[in-house]
Amino acid sequence: MRQYVEDSGPAVARVLSLALMADGAIDASELDCLRRRQVLERFGLEEADFDRVMREFCEDLNLSLGYFDALQCRLHTELVDAMLDEIKDPARRRALLDAMMAITCADGALGEGERLLLARAALRWEDENDWPVRIRPATDDA
Numbered sequence: 001m002r003q004y005v006e007d008s009g010p011a012v013a014r015v016l017s018l019a020l021m022a023d024g025a026i027d028a029s030e031l032d033c034l035r036r037r038q039v040l041e042r043f044g045l046e047e048a049d050f051d052r053v054m055r056e057f058c059e060d061l062n063l064s065l066g067y068f069d070a071l072q073c074r075l076h077t078e079l080v081d082a083m084l085d086e087i088k089d090p091a092r093r094r095a096l097l098d099a100m101m102a103i104t105c106a107d108g109a110l111g112e113g114e115r116l117l118l119a120r121a122a123l124r125w126e127d128e129n130d131w132p133v134r135i136r137p138a139t140d141d142a
Helices: 009-020 028-036 047-063 077-084 090-105 112-124
Strands: none
Touching (some): 009 028, 009 047, 009 077, 009 090, 009 112, 028 090, 090 112
16 A cells, blocks of 8 residues: 555545545545535645546555455455554544545445444544543532
């Protein structure tokens, strides 16, 4: 699997590609959502660059069948984590997770692979410092 520079356009494009393919196929409504919400533009991506990264992602998947769990019909967690870990910026992570949720829900159904990807991204990107409110431990004084 290729490595991309952290927080780079190609790293973002690959995570978007992963979201598009999480249920095993790219649905027209998912691509429409990508365009309608101007996801590529929000991340500074050109359509040609996104298409190139999507093609590279598919090529890498073909060469990385060892990372595919045929019994579960999904990629191994380590591979998904490696792709998610290329996104470091908390604001970029939030925006990307929002885009991933919109894309995966665009066809009106959230498949098992999509659900697992969203849950993994939310868990992997969780940052306790992102909470707008600090929760204090309960005290007996209340």
